[in-house]
Each structure stands twice: as C-alpha cells, then as structure tokens.
Amino acid sequence: MEKTILRGRAWVFGDDVDTDLIYHNKYLAETDPKKMPQYSFEYYPGKEHFAKEVKPGDFVVAGTNFGCGSSREHAVYCLKYAGIPVVLAENYSRIYYRNAINNGYPVLFIKGISQAIKDKKIEDGDELEVDLAKGEVKNVTKGTSFHGDAVADLEKDIMAAGGLIEYLKSRAGR
Amino acid sequence: MxxxxxxxxxxxxxxxxxxxxxxxxxxxxxxxxxxxxxxxxxxxxxxxxxxxxxxxxxxxxxxxxxxxxxxxxxxxxxxxxxxxxxxxxxxxxxxxxxxxxxxxxxxxxxxxxxxxxxxxxxxxxxxxxxxxxxxxxxxxxxxxxxxxxxxxxxxxxxxxxxxxxxxxxxxxxxxxxxxxxxxxxxxxxxxxxxxxxxxxxxxxxxxxxxxxxxxxxxxxxxxxxxxxxxxxxxxxxxxxxxxxxxxxxxxxxxxxxxxxxxxDLDNLVPCVAKPHTVDNYAAIDAVKGTPIHQAFLGSCTNARIEDLRAAAAILKGKEVAVRTIVIPASWKIYRQCMAEGLIETFLDAGCVIANPGCGPCMGNHEGILAPGEACISTANRNFKGRMGNKESFIYLASPLTVAASALKGEIADPREVL
Structure with a gap:
C-alpha cells in the first residue's frame, strides 16, 4: 500500500453481489489463487467479459452487501490477483470483509455509492481517483466524489503485514 | 443494563x-x-x-x-x-x-x-x-x-x-x-x-x-x-x-x-424464494403453477427426519411428476428413514435417493440442472448458477411445498394436498 493515490477505470456492479456471481462454485476445486482471475464474474449478467478485459489498476465498484453468501476466499483472490487494487462498495458481507482483511486486500466502505450506481452517477469505464489513506473516491469522468470509512487499528495491522498469515508469522518471530 | x-x-x-x-x-x-x-x-x-x-x-x-x-x-x-x-x-x-x-x-x-x-x-x-x-x-x-x-x-x-x-x-x-x-x-x-x-x-x-x-x-x-x-x-x-x-x-x-x-405464525402462509436471491419472497399464491423440472429434498437446511417424514406423508401412495432427489442430511437419518419405512415411500413414489452429503446443493454432483430448467429445493441458496448451470432457476421452499410440487410438476400449495 505504498502508493495511496490510485487512478483507474471503474467496473460497476449492483447490490447483493453474491459469491457465486463473483467466483462460481464450479471452480472451487482450484486452489492456486493466481489461476482464479480467469473465472471472475463469469456468472454476472452483462459482465461475462470482465475476466478477459479487466486491466491491473481497474476498480470494482458495487452497492450494498458485496460478497454475500459463501465463505470462499476465491472471491477475494480472483479480484486481488486480477490486479484490482481495491474494492469500493457501500458495505460488505461480514465473511467477505474478514477474508479481504485477512488477505491484506483493501476494501473500502463508500457512503452513498449504492444510490449513485442506481442513479448512473458512476458507470462502467468512468475514470476514478482513489485516495486509499483518506478513503476518498473522485469520479474524474463525471466530476463527483464519495467518502469512505477508515479501517480499524487491528485490521490496519493485519493489512500492513500483508494479511493474517503474514501478520502471525511476524508476531511468531518476536 | x-x-x-x-x-x-x-x-x-x-x-x-x-x-x-x-x-x-x-x-x-x-x-x-x-x-x-x-x-x-x-x-x-x-x-x-x-x-x-x-x-x-x-x-x-x-x-x-x-x-x-x-x-x-x-x-x-x-x-x-x-x-x-x-x-x-x-x-x-x-x-x-x-x-x-x-x-x-x-x-x-x-x-x-x-x-x-x-x-x-x-x-x-x-x-x-x-x-x-x-x-x-x-x-x-x-x-x-x-x-x-x-x-x-x-x-x-x-x-x-x-x-x-x-x-x-x-x-x-x-x-x-x-x-x-x-x-x-x-x-x-x-x-x-x-x-x-x-x-x-x-x-x-x-x-x-x-x-x-x-x-x-x-x-x-x-x-x-x-x-x-x-x-x-x-x-x-x-x-x-x-x-x-x-x-x-x-x-x-x-x-x-x-x-x-x-x-405471528398464525398469519404465515407457505412461500418460496424466487430466483436468484434468497430475499426474493413470493407467497405461494403468486407462484403456484410455475413449471419445474426437478425437486430436491436435502441439504443442511431441511433434510432431518422431521422434514423427511413431512415430505413422505405427502408423497405416500402417489407418484412424482418430475425427477425428485432425496438426500437425508446424515446416515443416522438415513437409517431412521429406513426404520420408519420412509425410504420405501420415496422409492415407491419414484424418487431417487442419494447418499448423505451436500449433493447438488452447490452444484457439485447428483442433480445438476440443464439450461432453462427450474428446481424447487429445500436448500438455503438460489443464487444464479448455484446448482451448476447459470441459465437454470432455483426456488427455495419447505419440504412440504417441495413434496407437493414434485407431485404436480409445478409449484404447488401444500395445503391443497394435505
């Protein structure tokens, strides 16, 4: 997380994006995280081309309850290893949120973004500028901006270490 | 406090x-x-x-x-x-x-x-x-x-x-x-x-x-x-x-x-969750008659002996109109089903009984749907593609509603067959 101001294109999704839409259960036997991005959003109507066309640095933008459903971490890996630097959603299912933190993957809570998606104030392909440290999102294309919540301290420590497993390794060495 | x-x-x-x-x-x-x-x-x-x-x-x-x-x-x-x-x-x-x-x-x-x-x-x-x-x-x-x-x-x-x-x-x-x-x-x-x-x-x-x-x-x-x-x-x-x-x-x-x-349970009616989200509620009257191609009685949600007894009571002496998969939630329950004659009831009605496990609930095996097919299921999730195919449809319901629907080949009100 050295670079805190990021710029990239938006891929926009709705509310209640479940784990089968993000990463379908058909591919659960895959255990190599680097092979997971090829299946991202394969089951999401209208986003079947995501895996082929996504570029490192693009953002995933979504409404409420992102990642609801299963506890599968594939749904975090398939975005992280596609080079999506951060997910920007109104809020997350609790297991998805924990999985993200535990894998050192930043997910920001962005107030009002669910409604903005419905009002088409943020759309596929919009150019975004995201300040990770402040949790601020600027839609450069449409000239609007959004504010997010800061992450809690324990969560920050885990994130800073690069994830829960790295965090535990660093503590075990003390 | x-x-x-x-x-x-x-x-x-x-x-x-x-x-x-x-x-x-x-x-x-x-x-x-x-x-x-x-x-x-x-x-x-x-x-x-x-x-x-x-x-x-x-x-x-x-x-x-x-x-x-x-x-x-x-x-x-x-x-x-x-x-x-x-x-x-x-x-x-x-x-x-x-x-x-x-x-x-x-x-x-x-x-x-x-x-x-x-x-x-x-x-x-x-x-x-x-x-x-x-x-x-x-x-x-x-x-x-x-x-x-x-x-x-x-x-x-x-x-x-x-x-x-x-x-x-x-x-x-x-x-x-x-x-x-x-x-x-x-x-x-x-x-x-x-x-x-x-x-x-x-x-x-x-x-x-x-x-x-x-x-x-x-x-x-x-x-x-x-x-x-x-x-x-x-x-x-x-x-x-x-x-x-x-x-x-x-x-x-x-x-x-x-x-x-x-x-207040007195005000409750049979219902389903329509595709493709669990919160997509519909009272039975609104979906009655929707054609189905498969019925699934199983999963960690609703395949205990009480659930299977309730379903068997509806199926007893009748025949299912669509393929119906029954998976008791454990082998203990399976044995109990045998002891109570429920396995025979299911077999007589034309159901397929599979070994205890998650079965088709998350699309692994034992009952994957084809494109365009609909399944009524006692499981807990009806996400798009959950049972294996993204062009298929899952309706979640109680064991009573699933059994009643299996008999008719369409979503049915269990109160009409009790």
Missing part, C-alpha cells in the same frame, strides 16, 4: 464483561472444516507452526463432494487424511456411514453445545445456534490461523431480536418463517448482527425446526443466529456432549437491541 446472548457468550470466552462494538480475542471450543480442510492445511503449513494448537478441538467432516466425483476432489480428500494422521486429529468423519452433511453431524454428534464458541470454514456454521452455541462461518486463511494460534478475534455484534408467537397452520413450516423474515429484512438486513429468536413459538419448535431458522441466518447477513438453550436442548445433549465446557446462556430481559421484530 442487561446483556444480549452475544455479549454473554463472547464475554464468557474472553474472561471479562463485554458490550457490542468491542473487539475481543477468544479461544474457539471447536473448529469445523469440510472438504476445504486440505487447502486450509496447506495455508497452515505456510505459517511455520508445526502442530495445531489442540487437535481434539478440530473436527473434519467430508461432505461437499462424497464419494469423490473427480480427481481434484479425490486429491483433496487424500491430503485431508494425511493431515489427520500427521496432526493426530481425533474427530474425523471420512466417507463412511458415520458421516453426513457437516452441520448435521456437528449437531448429532454432540459438538454443538450451549454457550460454546464454534467456528467453521463454511458460511452455514451459524446452524449450531439451535443448540445455544455462538457459532459463525469464517474463511480458510482465518481457519488456518485459528489452528495455529487457538485464537480468533471478533467484534462483539449488535443484536436483532426476533420474537415469534402463534403456531404454524397446516402446510406451513419453519422454512416459511425464515424465508418470510429474510424477504422482509433483505439479504443484508442483519449484516454483522447476532440474530436471537425469542418467544413461545420458538419454545414450541423442535430442534430440527430451530436448525432450519439458524442455518439461514447467514442469508440475511448475520454473524450468528441463536435460539434459547431450553429443556429440549438440554435433553438432546444429555448423553452426547463432547465437552463439559458448555454453559446454558441466554439474553437478559432488559438487553439492548439494535432492532426488534415480531412475527
């Missing part, structure tokens, strides 16, 4: 008083994982700790794809057995007649107990709240960390109190209550919360019915869901509790809740 169940259970585990919003670190009483035990074991090895913290607190139950339907699954199962041997894990339910769906086995085998902190690398771990446990699903990395450290952190959740009174009308079941509740508050209506079920109607319910309610807590975003550990629970665990660490805990009358809801 009184305490909620979550505040009591997490406070007891943390060793000090806690209130909603605080972060605590606690030692889990049991850690459950299923076919994902092998990838968790791989992550565990990366941590650099040689042995799991307490092998007797870890439970492995193979259920997602049993017996292994592909070489990938077979390799995972093999790795699981190797890890069990290497770490001396005593609670291992392999592919055998001792097993079944993990959550059912956890409850049958005396692991699910009042007041315990239970974690599982499966989102439906919240089922054990039917026994008064604080139980919740976590991811694989987090499970690997718990095996290594014997610790897990939780934010003490706020609580949603659901008070239930009245009694089920004929043809209406616990599944209808939970689908109605989720339809009302939506898939994120209890996000991060502890859902407590209170009231005389909950006390009147069997543990099987309470398991159906708690199982689906996650479908409204809940961290955990729980019913009171009353005399029924204490009787059920009497001879099989796997530890004496349990304690019957319940919320104080003056506990503080983030939200309170009341339901």
């Amino acid at each position: 009184g305490k909620t169940f979550a505040e009591k259970a997490l406070g007891r585990a943390a060793g000090h008083e806690v209130k909603a919003g605080e972060i605590v670190t606690v030692e889990p009483d049991f850690c459950m994982s299923h076919d994902n035990s092998a990838p968790i074991a791989r992550t565990f090895r990366k941590i650099g700790v040689k042995n799991v913290w307490k092998p007797e607190r870890i439970v492995f139950i193979l259920d997602h794809a049993v017996p292994a339907p592909s070489d990938d699954h077979a390799v995972n199962h093999k790795e699981t057995r190797q890890f069990v041997a290497e770490q001396g894990i005593t609670h291992f339910y392999d592919v055998s007649s001792k097993g079944g769906v993990c959550h059912q086995v956890m409850c049958e085998e005396g692991f699910a107990l009042p007041g315990l902190i239970m974690i599982g690398s499966d989102s439906h771990t919240c089922t054990y709240g039917a026994f008064g446990a604080f139980s919740t699903g976590i991811g694989r990395s987090e499970m690997a960390a718990a095996w290594a450290t014997g610790q897990i952190w939780f934010k003490v959740p706020e609580s949603l109190k659901v008070t239930v009174k009245g009694s089920f009308r004929p043809g209406v079941a616990a599944k209808d209550l939970i689908l109605t509740l989720i339809g009302d508050i939506k898939a994120d209506g209890a996000d991060y919360m502890s859902v407590e079920f209170h009231g005389p109607a909950i006390e009147a319910m069997s543990i099987a019915e309470r398991m159906t309610l708690c199982n689906m807590g996650i479908e409204m975003g809940a961290k955990n869901a729980v019913c009171p550990p009353d005399a029924k629970v204490l009787a059920a665990i009497r001879d099989k509790a796997r530890t004496d660490r349990w304690e019957a805990l319940w919320a104080d009358d003056d506990a503080v809740y983030a939200k309170e809801l009341t339901y």
